[in-house]
Amino acid sequence: MKRCAFTAMLCLTAAFTHAGEPVNQLPKPEYSPDAADPAWLSYAAQFHGHLGPWATAGLRVGMAGRRAVEAKGYFDVKVVAGGPFIKPPRSCFLDGLQVSTGATLGKRNLKWVNGDEIVVRFENTKSGAVAEVRLTDRLLNALASIKPKPKTGGAARGDRDHGPDAEHVSLEDIARKIANAREADLVRITAIEDGPPAKAEQGGSDN
Numbered sequence: 001m002k003r004c005a006f007t008a009m010l011c012l013t014a015a016f017t018h019a020g021e022p023v024n025q026l027p028k029p030e031y032s033p034d035a036a037d038p039a040w041l042s043y044a045a046q047f048h049g050h051l052g053p054w055a056t057a058g059l060r061v062g063m064a065g066r067r068a069v070e071a072k073g074y075f076d077v078k079v080v081a082g083g084p085f086i087k088p089p090r091s092c093f094l095d096g097l098q099v100s101t102g103a104t105l106g107k108r109n110l111k112w113v114n115g116d117e118i119v120v121r122f123e124n125t126k127s128g129a130v131a132e133v134r135l136t137d138r139l140l141n142a143l144a145s146i147k148p149k150p151k152t153g154g155a156a157r158g159d160r161d162h163g164p165d166a167e168h169v170s171l172e173d174i175a176r177k178i179a180n181a182r183e184a185d186l187v188r189i190t191a192i193e194d195g196p197p198a199k200a201e202q203g204g205s206d207n
Ligand SMILES: [Zn+2]
Pocket: 048, 050, 052, 055, 088, 089, 092, 162, 163
């Protein structure tokens, strides 16, 4: 046993010191950047793996909510995402939220609560400010316009309307529209608890 441990340690030392060690790389996302894409879209695609409408909706909701409670992100924000995020493509929304708020599964400051209505609660853990963000009908309609690819042959997969097998161009088109839309067209923000300074209700334009 001791000898095994000694051998393992030798191997580990070798792995750290040898020039021919494996090259560490991040996975390559299914995403071709467009010149007009904001930088954060590329970062999100690297995290999520493709440019999808639901992930992009999560990005915009996260940015709006974090701003509403004036949180810097990562460590001063708690996010509770209510909604039917059981599986992709809808659950991709949670990845967008993680990227744009810095509240993550790993840090335990992002939580999902299953429900029919999409409502995301943001709390600034330092100031106590709380806001809820809901999606406008316009955004919900854009997300509902995603057409699942007809399942043909034996290669049918549950996430045909999600990943690279989905109708790529149309998905990316919808995602880019969401990425570049006016915030008031995408979300409705309601201040629940005022942190300093107080925030009034914003947005509200569903049409
Ligand atoms: Zn996705």
